[in-house]
Amino acid sequence: MINTTKVAFTKVDANAHVPVYGTEFAAGADLYACMDEPVTIEAGETAFIHTGIAMAIPTGLVGLIYARSGLACKKGLAPANKVGVIDSDYRGEIMVALHNHSQEAIIVESGERVAQMVIAPYVFADYEEVDDLDETKRGEGGFGSTGSK
DSSP states (O other): OOOOOOOEEEESSTTOOOOEESSTTOSSEEEEOOOSSOEEEOTTOEEEEEEEEEEEOOTTEEEEEEOOHHIIIIIOEEETTSSEEEOTTOOSEEEEEEEEOSSSOEEEOTTOEEEEEEEEEOOOOOOOOOSOOOOOSSTTOOTTTTOOO
16 A cells, blocks of 8 residues: 655746656656756756745655656766755755766756655654763674675
8 A cells, every 4th residue: 555645836837847656656756847948967067957846745754856767877967965855844946956977968958857756754853962872783883894795
């Protein structure tokens, strides 16, 4: 069974596309570029891409913006911050900061799918300072400390 929830949105640009799930069991809904003209992202550069939509994500949920695998693997375009975070109290237009990891300029057209958004629950931590932490088998072992195979 799929868990669903209503997420209200508004078009801040009349040409904006509604986020769409690519398949019945897709976790992320595609976000579409919504611009007056194409945007060229030079190699190694980042551009903010308008989506033309704003959302009211319910309290206790967050919108996580991820790369679309095809766009990232085939064209080298992925969110500059790796995972964008849309908080439930944000009401502005959703923008995607796309970074061009390729060696050539890439043109982003209006109507192109530029990222995907997953709506997910989160826990609001009540951070408590203590004198000592409990012991674990891993301890202070950091990067690579558990092996690679």
